[in-house]
Amino acid sequence: MKVSSIGIFGGGRIAQALADGLARMAPDELERVYVSARSPVTLSHWEKWVDRSRLFSPAGNAVLARRCDVLLLSVKPKDLPQLRAEMGEIVPPKLIVSLVAGRSLRFLEELFGCDVSLVRALPNVAVAVGKGLTACAAGPGVEPSSLEWVLGFFGRLGRAILLEERLLDPFTVLAGCGPAYGFLFLSLLTEAGMALGWDDSESRAFAVSLLDGVVGLSEAYPSLGWEEFVQWVRSPEGVTDTVCRQLERGRWRESFLEAIQKGVEKLVQMQKEAGDRRV
């Protein structure tokens, strides 16, 4: 598929993470990007990536929809109907790529009509540094070359995989929201370091180095299971063992798994409220 212009409808947090990633990993793609957002403040953030002539308010959504080959939807789910109205007639061939979490291909098909090509893509914010994890699911009738383009686009910003659509919701809770869990853990390590007497920036640097080391080890020894890694450090009755036992008494594993399940339930509830039929 030949793409000469990409319209991003909704230049908020995930779209800006994409732009940062493109600037680092694929600056040539930024040349083809057009963006719309509601507030001048949001648009002003884009001036470092895209020249002003390619920035639009919602009043320009119809122009963008006509001009661009790929229409990348990046508004909040609740704003989707309004955006659709502003986009006006969508004349094929267009490829619509929706980043909107929890809105099914069927829902999008009802909104946009079945003669457009629809792909859902769920990236996470690590696309900003070329380490994103993005899952995609394609609607019926999407050309293999269009899907290849989407996987290639997100692949330049990390890892891009194809999933059955029914797996996108669990993926959203695990990997789309996942960076927040990682940062929570970093903040806990930082807090622990501060409680032991280091200042904020030293503790933060320790926390980051620690996780960096853990990721490095997991890459260097891919055949080891997580428990084997833990046992590498956790000698029976030792200090690590004491800390791990205390965590286990606090049911931290169960608590985390329950929390993820709650996230999935929340997404399902939000879909029901929006009248989106389940995948």
Ligand SMILES: NC(=O)c1ccc[n+]([C@@H]2O[C@H](COP(=O)([O-])OP(=O)(O)OC[C@H]3O[C@@H](n4cnc5c(N)ncnc54)[C@H](OP(=O)(O)O)[C@@H]3O)[C@@H](O)[C@H]2O)c1
């Ligand atoms: N954040 C993530 O990590 C992540 C990951 C995967 C998927 N997603 C999905 O991506 C979508 C956006 O999430 P976000 O976190 O980036 O939200 P966000 O920061 O609130 O961004 C949404 C953007 O949409 C703009 N907008 C709203 N209505 C518009 C319209 N009619 N025309 C043009 N722009 C409009 C808003 O403009 P103003 O800023 O001017 O109000 C805002 O910049 C959501 O559907 C979410 O489910 C997010």
